[in-house]
Amino acid sequence: MEEQVASYAPRGGLPALPPPVDTSSPFARLRLRFFATPFDAILTVLFGALAVYVVWSLVQWAIVDAVFTGDDRTACLSTAERHVGACWAFIASRYSQFVYGLYPVDARWRVDVVFALGAALILLVAIPRVPFKKLFALLLLGVYPLIVLVLLTGGQFEMSGSGISIVFALAAAATIFLAFGQSSTVGRTLVMRIALWLTVLAAVVGVASFYYTAGGSESILTFRFNLPAQVAVFAALGAIVLAITATVSTSDERGGLAMLIVPTLVAVAFVLILTAPLGIMHVPTNLWGGLLVTLVVALTGIAFSLPLGILLALGRQSGMPAVRFLSVVFIEFWRGVPLITVLFMANFMLPLLLPQGVSFNQLLRVLVGVSLFAAAYMAEVIRGGLQAIPKGQYEGADAMALTYWQKMRMIILPQALTLVIPGIVNTFIGLFKDTSLVYIIGLADLLGTIRRGFNDPVWITPSTPATGLVFGAFAFWLFCFSMSRYSIYIEHRLARGRKH
Numbered sequence: 001m002e003e004q005v006a007s008y009a010p011r012g013g014l015p016a017l018p019p020p021v022d023t024s025s026p027f028a029r030l031r032l033r034f035f036a037t038p039f040d041a042i043l044t045v046l047f048g049a050l051a052v053y054v055v056w057s058l059v060q061w062a063i064v065d066a067v068f069t070g071d072d073r074t075a076c077l078s079t080a081e082r083h084v085g086a087c088w089a090f091i092a093s094r095y096s097q098f099v100y101g102l103y104p105v106d107a108r109w110r111v112d113v114v115f116a117l118g119a120a121l122i123l124l125v126a127i128p129r130v131p132f133k134k135l136f137a138l139l140l141l142g143v144y145p146l147i148v149l150v151l152l153t154g155g156q157f158e159m160s161g162s163g164i165s166i167v168f169a170l171a172a173a174a175t176i177f178l179a180f181g182q183s184s185t186v187g188r189t190l191v192m193r194i195a196l197w198l199t200v201l202a203a204v205v206g207v208a209s210f211y212y213t214a215g216g217s218e219s220i221l222t223f224r225f226n227l228p229a230q231v232a233v234f235a236a237l238g239a240i241v242l243a244i245t246a247t248v249s250t251s252d253e254r255g256g257l258a259m260l261i262v263p264t265l266v267a268v269a270f271v272l273i274l275t276a277p278l279g280i281m282h283v284p285t286n287l288w289g290g291l292l293v294t295l296v297v298a299l300t301g302i303a304f305s306l307p308l309g310i311l312l313a314l315g316r317q318s319g320m321p322a323v324r325f326l327s328v329v330f331i332e333f334w335r336g337v338p339l340i341t342v343l344f345m346a347n348f349m350l351p352l353l354l355p356q357g358v359s360f361n362q363l364l365r366v367l368v369g370v371s372l373f374a375a376a377y378m379a380e381v382i383r384g385g386l387q388a389i390p391k392g393q394y395e396g397a398d399a400m401a402l403t404y405w406q407k408m409r410m411i412i413l414p415q416a417l418t419l420v421i422p423g424i425v426n427t428f429i430g431l432f433k434d435t436s437l438v439y440i441i442g443l444a445d446l447l448g449t450i451r452r453g454f455n456d457p458v459w460i461t462p463s464t465p466a467t468g469l470v471f472g473a474f475a476f477w478l479f480c481f482s483m484s485r486y487s488i489y490i491e492h493r494l495a496r497g498r499k500h
Helices: 002-008 026-034 036-062 088-093 096-101 105-125 133-153 161-182 190-209 227-250 254-275 289-316 323-334 339-353 362-388 391-399 404-417 421-441 444-453 464-493
Strands: 217-218 224-228
Touching: 002 227, 026 217, 088 096, 088 323, 088 464, 096 289, 105 133, 105 289, 133 254, 133 289, 161 224, 161 227, 161 254, 161 404, 190 227, 217 227, 224 323, 227 254, 227 464, 289 323, 289 362, 289 421, 289 444, 323 362, 323 421, 339 362, 339 421, 362 404, 362 421, 391 404, 404 421, 421 444, 444 464
Parallel strands: none
Antiparallel strands: 217 224
């Protein structure tokens, strides 16, 4: 054995190993990433030269040769002595129009208040460590839209009894939804079943009241109610009373019962505030434009598409054939139609489906079309999250004797929405960029307002279109990039989308 070991052992010892390759210094990392092989070195040099050329060309166009001040097109015209790049004087001259459109100058403070209040509420809801988050979320989703509607338009809307009946039918539906979350046995009571049927009756009769023309109407507090509208209002109020009564008799959580009257209070405030003379100038929506229209369309679509998408996703997975069929038809119809077609249908065909004397303005039609279109895509994103939840989560919730809505609200939906955060934000970003299509039907959003500025004789120059489009692209990128970075932050905070 010793002879065998000696035959394999070197007589002069092992040769010295070379020193380890440096991989920690900045120069070593640069060499390994960009100059590891001759081919890598050639690609690095070529793409580096191209990047330097592109960056320098942009800097020269946007800064070195740019014009920042001027009163008309003569400041941005090239001469034999100088070459003019970007015409930022055009942006500075029309900046207010890019933000407000044709909104009256002496009323633009209302737009500023809406922007500032919205940004403050969004930050308070988005920052995790801010206290009273539920209160701020309620203000953002329930109170802020009413403030926006009143400030931007000036209020003083004309509401008929038919419209009021629909508002209270929605309040009854919201009250019943909150009631199901308060008690696991409230849905099994006879009183709640009667409240459900009264809510359905209020909604159906309320819609029919728009088309009812026979008979007279009665005036109540300056509002005129025809017979179906009266029936719908009384049915909705009865449903609200029965839902609160059933919840009080079955729920053990007394602290949350006060939330049941919130939908009714919001409905009353909605009707009174919109119809009361507030003493501020009325601004029609055809004077809105620029960034104001872009944000109104995008945020409205985002706010309505998410809850509607959740309901559609749950409906598509429902065990009730009628609900599942209607959800599938709705989703596949809106996903199979281009957004441009939806906008044209909402603008020209929706008025044909409304009863005589009832009309929506152009912006409201667009908001309805965009919200329904985005909700169909949102439903499929959320359905993917629902399918990713293990079956044991559903079985565990059923074993705890939770109702369907309690199971979805407390166990299934929080996990499903967390899993599909990238898909949800991706849909939001796509919706924000698609708002530029409203220019086709005559609404002057940010991009549309910029394009209209190209035809202004005061600023017609060869560099004006490129400057305006770059400004618009940067504005869209800023909002979309902010949403993307916040979604990444939420993913990391919830420890999703990465391996441990």
